[in-house]
Amino acid sequence: MDQKANRTAVEDGTEQRTKERSDRTDRLLHELVAYLRDNRTDLRQEWAGRISEAELLGVMSDEEIFSEATAVYDNYVDALETGDIETLRSYAQELSERIIPRGVETHEVLGIVLLLRDVLARSLFAKYQDDLDLLNRILDEYEPAANRIAVTVGVSFVEERERVISEQQEAMRELSTPVLQLRERLLILPIIGVLDSDRARQLTEQLLGSIQENRARVVVIDITGVATVDETVANHLVQTVEASRLMGASTILTGLSSEIAQTLVDLGVDLSMMQTVGDLQGGLEEAERLAGYRGADSGAPGDDVTE
Amino acid sequence: MSVAILRQGDYLIASIQSDLSDTEVLSFRQELTDLVGRHRARGIVIDVTALDVIDSFVARALRSIVLAAKLRGAETVIVGIQPDVAIAMVHFRLNLQSLRVALDLDEARALLDSSTRRDAGDGR
Numbered sequence: 194m195d196q197k198a199n200r201t202a203v204e205d206g207t208e209q210r211t212k213e214r215s216d217r218t219d220r221l222l223h224e225l226v227a228y229l230r231d232n233r234t235d236l237r238q239e240w241a242g243r244i245s246e247a248e249l250l251g252v253m254s255d256e257e258i259f260s261e262a263t264a265v266y267d268n269y270v271d272a273l274e275t276g277d278i279e280t281l282r283s284y285a286q287e288l289s290e291r292i293i294p295r296g297v298e299t300h301e302v303l304g305i306v307l308l309l310r311d312v313l314a315r316s317l318f319a320k321y322q323d324d325l326d327l328l329n330r331i332l333d334e335y336e337p338a339a340n341r342i343a344v345t346v347g348v349s350f351v352e353e354r355e356r357v358i359s360e361q362q363e364a365m366r367e368l369s370t371p372v373l374q375l376r377e378r379l380l381i382l383p384i385i386g387v388l389d390s391d392r393a394r395q396l397t398e399q400l401l402g403s404i405q406e407n408r409a410r411v412v413v414i415d416i417t418g419v420a421t422v423d424e425t426v427a428n429h430l431v432q433t434v435e436a437s438r439l440m441g442a443s444t445i446l447t448g449l450s451s452e453i454a455q456t457l458v459d460l461g462v463d464l465s466m467m468q469t470v471g472d473l474q475g476g477l478e479e480a481e482r483l484a485g486y487r488g489a490d491s492g493a494p495g496d497d498v499t500e
Numbered sequence: 501m502s503v504a505i506l507r508q509g510d511y512l513i514a515s516i517q518s519d520l521s522d523t524e525v526l527s528f529r530q531e532l533t534d535l536v537g538r539h540r541a542r543g544i545v546i547d548v549t550a551l552d553v554i555d556s557f558v559a560r561a562l563r564s565i566v567l568a569a570k571l572r573g574a575e576t577v578i579v580g581i582q583p584d585v586a587i588a589m590v591h592f593r594l595n596l597q598s599l600r601v602a603l604d605l606d607e608a609r610a611l612l613d614s615s616t617r618r619d620a621g622d623g624r
Contacts, residue, residue: 394587401583408603432590439586439596441579441603466597 221334226274228320229313237266240305240312247308249301253292261288262305265346269309273338278345285346289353302350303343310339370396372403375477378410379484380442385418393429397436404440411480412437415473417448427462434467443483444468447476503528507539511612512574513605515547525561529568536572543612544569545605549580559594566598575615576600577608 229236241262244250250258264284272281289302317335321328370392375381380403384396400412414433416422422430434444446469449457457464470476502518512535520528535541546562548554554562566576577600581589589596602608 397587398583401586405583405603408607410603410607435596436583436586436590439581439589439599439601440583441581441601441607 218334221331222274222338225317225331225335226270228317229270229273232316233266233270236312236316237262240266240309243308243312244305247304249304249308250297252295252297264288265305265309269342272342272345273335276338278341281342282345282349285349286353289350293350293354293357299347299351299354303347306343306346310343313339366392366395370399372400374403374407374409375413376481376484376486378408379413379480379486380404380407380409380411381413381415381477383415383418386420388419388422388426388429390425390429393426393433397429397433400433401436401440404437404442409442411484412442412444413473413476413480414444414446415448415476416446416453417450417473419448419453422449422453422456424460424462427457427460427464431462431464431467445470445476445480445483447471447473503531505531505535507535507541510539510541510616511543511545511609512536512539512541513545513547515550517550519551520558520561529561529565532565533568533572536569536574541574542616543609544574544576545608545612546576546578547580547605548578548585549582551585552582554581554585554589554594556592556594559589559596559599563595563598566600575612577602577611579604579608 237259241255241259244258244262245255253261265288268281268284272278292302314332314335317328317331321331371383373381373383380400382396382400388396403409404412414430416430419426430446434446437444444467446467449469449471468479470479502516502520502524504515504517506513506515512532514528514532516528532544536544546565548562551558562578569576579602581601600611602611
């Protein structure tokens with residue numbers, strides 16, 4: 194019994210101390226926040242000044258910097274007071290959305306947040322320089338919160354940037370492989386840029402889907418816009434052609450530059466099963482013949498389809 | 501039996517409904533070559549639309565059927581390879597040069613029409 198009572202007393206004592214400590218923390222934090230609110234105008238002014246001084250946010254005008262600084266400052270103090278960083282996070286995200294298209298860099302965003310932290314810390318030093326003990330305790334409260342805020346803003350910015358980048362990548366990927374129907378059952382696939390494994394796979398998938406959808410008989414792949422072809426790329430092309438054949442479409446490859454042609458010969462890539470025509474125009478003529486649009490003497494549509 | 505074989509004019513149409521075991525492949529080949537002789541078929545269409553994967557075993561089976569049918573005087577066309585299946589087949593590096601392929605039944609018939617007519621004309 195005694196033991197139990199003792200333990201309860203000890204627990205009570207611990208709780209008491211925790212409560213006292215959190216009370217004291219609250220009081221300090223409250224004092225800190227009140228101080229930052231009272232000196233809002235000066236501190237904000239100094240911060241904006243330090244930003245221009247450090248030549249950060251060069252793409253924004255002074256007025257813009259000042260108004261954003263005001264909003265960030267208020268959110269910053271709110272986050273300090275409540276410890277709730279959600280509002281700040283969503284503000285930082287929204288801010289990032291606005292400033293990323295204007296070319297604001299990660300180092301600038303981190304720079305201004307750290308500047309604000311420094312400006313506020315300096316002002317705390319100035320205010321409490323006579324009472325070092327109190328200053329220490331105030332900093333104990335201020336520093337972790339300020340660091341968390343800096344991390345939140347930085348991470349929000351980077352996340353937003355990554356989101357924008359992946360969105361753009363997706364858009365580029367979609368744009369980069371247009372499968373066009375030139376005539377009924379005749380598709381054309383112009384490839385521009387670098388052909389890596391990822392893109393080659395995606396391109397093949399898209400092409401095969403289009404073949405099925407349009408019941409294509411002939412596909413013209415034009416690689417005029419491909420700068421260089423190495424062995425890997427050549428093998429991708431061979432696979433694309435072979436897969437198209439399995440879908441019942443014959444493929445004509447056009448637009449091989451003389452450099453690419455020589456490279457392929459030097460590499461010893463087996464292109465014997467590929468039908469190649471020098472330029473797109475010739476390729477289209479050949480494709481129309483294969484698809485049975487021209488030259489009735491060449492036989493019924495479908496002749497040579499799988500050869 | 502997981503293969504239905506239908507006759508249409510001079511052509512036989514074999515539709516594979518599910519994955520084939522070794523013995524099923526053999527009996528399928530047996531039945532098909534028998535039917536080619538019995539109906540004097542000039543063309544065969546093998547429909548593989550229902551197959552989710554065509555591995556080296558299935559590819560070899562198809563090839564052996566094509567060759568056996570050829571010896572009995574019939575051309576074979578494979579139809580209905582799905583895009584995913586085609587990509588996988590290419591990645592497996594299966595030897596598929598001897599297979600003639602068409603997108604669907606209409607295409608296969610057009611292909612057989614032209615090739616068997618040409619065969620007759622050439623006297624092959």
